[in-house]
Amino acid sequence: MGGKDINKSTEEKIKAAARTVLYKKGFAATRTRDIAEEAGMNLALINYYFRSKKKLFEIIMSETIAVFAGKLMQILNDQATSLEKKIELIAACYIDMFTEEPEMPTFIVSEIRNHPEAMLKRIPVKQAFSQSYFIKQFELAVAAGKVTEPNPFHFIMNLLGLIVFPFIGKPMLMASAGLNKTQFNQLMQERKKSIPIWIKAVIKAT
Amino acid sequence: MGGKDINKSTEEKIKAAARTVLYKKGFAATRTRDIAEEAGMNLALINYYFRSKKKLFEIIMSETIAVFAGKLMQILNDQATSLEKKIELIAACYIDMFTEEPEMPTFIVSEIRNHPEAMLKRIPVKQAFSQSYFIKQFELAVAAGKVTEPNPFHFIMNLLGLIVFPFIGKPMLMASAGLNKTQFNQLMQERKKSIPIWIKAVIKAT
DNA sequence: GTCTATAACGTGATAGAC
C-alpha cells in the first residue's frame, strides 16, 4: 500500500495544481503543460490519472461549486440560527473563503458562463433554495412586519453582491483606490461586521 | 469613396461580430473562425483588417472599458448634480447598459483577470477617481454629518456590487429562483428605484 | 507509475489568384 499512497499523493498534487492554474486562468487559457509544471510532474501523468483536460476540469469545477453552494445551503438550512445570525455567518464564511482563495469567485462566474450545463445539471439549485429553512424564516419575518423588502430574491442578490463583488472587481478596485493586498484584505475584514448592519438597513428601507 | 464606405462597413461588421463572440466566450475560448462566421465573412478578412486576433481583441477591450468607465466618470464629475442624483443616474445608466449587453460585465472581469496590464496602462483610474468631483461632494457630506460611513471606497464597492452583481451571477440567480429572461429584466428595472433607497440606508447605517 | 517521443488535431496567420 506504499504504492497506493504515492498514487493518491500524485493524484492530489495534480488536482491541487490544476485548481491553482484553472482558478487563475480559466479552462480555455490553461494548457495541460501549465498544470504539469505547477505540479512539478510529467505532462503524461495528467492523462494517466484523469484521462483528459476536460475531465480534470469538471472534477475541479464540481468540487468548487459543491464547496461554494454547499456552505451557503448549510447555513441557510440551519434551524438553530436566527435570520440575523445567518447573515453574519454567511458574510464571515465567504469573506474568509475568498480571502484565502481570491481567484475562486471570478473562476466560478467565468466558467459557468462558458459551461452553463456543467452546473445546472449538477445541483438542484432551485429546490435547494426555495425549500430552504431560510425562506421560511424570511417569510415569517415579512409576515411579522420586520422586513419591508418582501422579495427574498432581492435579499440574497444584495447580500451576495455586497460580499462577492469586491473580490470579483478586486483588480479595478485596488487600482482605482491605490490599495495594496494587505490594505484590501483589511477592508474585507471590516466588511464582516458592516455588511450585516447594511443588510439590516437595506431590508427595512424599501 | 464608394469603396471606402464598403471597407468601413465590413470593418464595422467584423468589430460588431467580434464584440458579440468575445463578450460571450472570452478571448481564449473564441476562435477567429467564430468571429468570421458570426460576421458572415471570410476568415482572412479579419487579419486583413486587424492584423491579428489579439489586436482585434484589444480594440474591443479598450472601447468596452472606455464606455464602462467613461460613463461612470462622466456622472461622478458632473458638478450640476447632487450626491443623491448621482446614485440614481449611475444605477439607471448601468442597469440599462447591462440589460442591453448582458455579457459585458462578465467579459470585463474575466479579461481583466487574464490581461491586467491591458487596463491598468490604458486608464489612469486612480487619479480619475480620487480627483473626481464626487469625492469632494462625498467628503462634504461626511463633514456635514449626513453620511456615517466615511469611506468612499466602501461606498463605491457597495453601489457597484448592488448594481453589477446580479448581472454577473445571472445564470446562478435565474436557476436558483426559477426565473425566465423577462422576469429577470423586470427585477433589474425595479432595482433602478430600490438601489438608491438602499444605498441611502447603507451610508447612514454604519 | 513514470518517462520520452510522437501522433493527431485545431487554430492563427499568410500567399497568391481573382
Add this chain to the structure above:
DNA sequence: GTCTATCACGTTATAGAC
C-alpha cells in the same frame, strides 16, 4: 477587397520503453 488553399505552430493525447 475578397476569396481559396495552405503553412506553421502549439496543444492534447497516446504509444511504448523503462
